[in-house]
Amino acid sequence: xxxxxxxxxxxxxxxxxxxxxxxxxxxxxxxxxxxxxxxxxxxxxxxxxxxxxxxxxxxxxxxxxxxxxxxxxxxxxxxxxxxxxxxxxxxxxxxxxxxxxxxxxxxxxxxxxxxxxxxxxxxxxxxx
Amino acid sequence: xxxxxxxxxxxxxxxxxxxxxxxxxxxxxxxxxxxxxxxxxxxxxxxxxxxxxxxxxxxxxxxxxxxxxxxxxxxxxxxxxxxxxxxxxxxxxxxxxxxxxxxxxxxxxxx
Numbered sequence: 001x002x003x004x005x006x007x008x009x010x011x012x013x014x015x016x017x018x019x020x021x022x023x024x025x026x027x028x029x030x031x032x033x034x035x036x037x038x039x040x041x042x043x044x045x046x047x048x049x050x051x052x053x054x055x056x057x058x059x060x061x062x063x064x065x066x067x068x069x070x071x072x073x074x075x076x077x078x079x080x081x082x083x084x085x086x087x088x089x090x091x092x093x094x095x096x097x098x099x100x101x102x103x104x105x106x107x108x109x110x111x112x113x114x115x116x117x118x119x120x121x122x123x124x125x126x127x128x
Numbered sequence: 129x130x131x132x133x134x135x136x137x138x139x140x141x142x143x144x145x146x147x148x149x150x151x152x153x154x155x156x157x158x159x160x161x162x163x164x165x166x167x168x169x170x171x172x173x174x175x176x177x178x179x180x181x182x183x184x185x186x187x188x189x190x191x192x193x194x195x196x197x198x199x200x201x202x203x204x205x206x207x208x209x210x211x212x213x214x215x216x217x218x219x220x221x222x223x224x225x226x227x228x229x230x231x232x233x234x235x236x237x238x239x
Contacts, residue, residue, distance in 0.1 A: 040228070042174075049130065050166070050174065050217050052228040066227050100173055111221035113228065114164035116185065118173040 001025070001032050001117045003101050008122030015091050019122055021084040021101030035059075035079035038104035040115055041086050043097035043124075053099070054086065058107045068094075091126045098123050131156060131222050132231035139237040140208045148234045150201045150218035156229060158199035161221040165194055165203045168215040168233075177216070178203060205236070213238045 007019040021039070025032045041053040054075040055064040063075050074087040084101050099122050102115035133151040140146040150163060157163055165178040176185055178194035181201065193204045201220075205212055218231040 042230075049215075049233040050168075050219075050230040052219075052230060055228070064227060067225065105179065111223070112162050112180070113221075114162070114176060114179045114219065115166075115174075116176045116179070118175070120173050 001034075001037075001103050003103065003117060003119035005099065005101050005119045005122035008099065008124045010125045010127065011091050012128050013092060013126055015126070016087070016089045017091065017124060019086040019088065019099055019101075019124070021086075021119055023082045023084070023103075034082040036107055038106055038109045038113060039077060039084045040102050040104050040113075041075060041084075042100045042102055042115065042118075043095075044100070044121070045094075045097040048097075051097075055104065055109045055113070056084070057109050062109055064109055088124070091124075093126050095124060096126050130232040131225065131229040132218050132220060134216075134218060134231040134234045136232070137235045137237065139239055140205075141239045142208050142210065144208050145204065145206045146208060146236065147205075148203045148216050148218075148236070150203070150220075150231050152199050152201075152220060154199060155224040156199075156220045156222040157196065157201055159223055161223075163194065163196050163201035164219045165192075166217045166219065168217065170214070174217065208238055210238050212236060 023034045040055040056075045072090045103117040104113045162180040166174040167177045168174045181196040222229045
């Protein structure tokens with residue numbers, strides 16, 4: 001599965017951004033079904049390590065968040081468009097990071113999930 | 129401060145064997161949740177290296193192996209090559225946080 005993130009940019013503290021992650025078959029022509037996989041967002045602040053941000057089940061019925069973004073970020077998906085989203089509100093300076101979308105290993109979000117396909121990331125910078 | 133603890137750096141000469149540790153607690157690795165490992169080459173996205181403690185995805189050389197015991201896990205790399213120089217991250221699930229967690233990452237330098 002090929003994943004392509006977009007929507008990053010420079011935003012002021014308190015502002016909003018919506019990230020998108022478009023999924024497509026890779027290699028081209030191979031079968032894939034975006035709607036059958038859970039998905040996740042992982043971020044990496046400049047020069048820092050990886051941080052799991054949010055996850056969503058294959059249907060979108062179940063969502064999960066790290067504590068620092070609960071109430072501010074909303075993960076969603078449109079399986080008809082093979083696209084994952086992350087709505088980011090009330091942005092803070094500490095949200096500055098490269099945001100990766102990644103495919104999870106199962107249909108449902110599970111404590112045993114791992115991330116087996118990653119996009120190249122989209123950079124979010126929060127600064128006044 | 130990451131929930132899973134990794135050494136900031138390790139190094140080894142070409143051909144040598146190195147190990148990277150990932151130390152957790154009873155709410156993550158010690159609770160029986162699987163540990164997964166990722167390799168991040170400079171300037172690129174992470175890549176899955178080991179899943180579910182010991183499994184290598186297709187295409188990952190058998191020089192890479194994982195193990196888990198108690199509240200810790202380890203990644204071993206044998207026959208070090210220059211191309212192995214990268215950051216390595218462990219990942220698991222933490223029941224106290226109700227979410228996935230990563231280690232702080234380990235930078236591998238091939239001397």
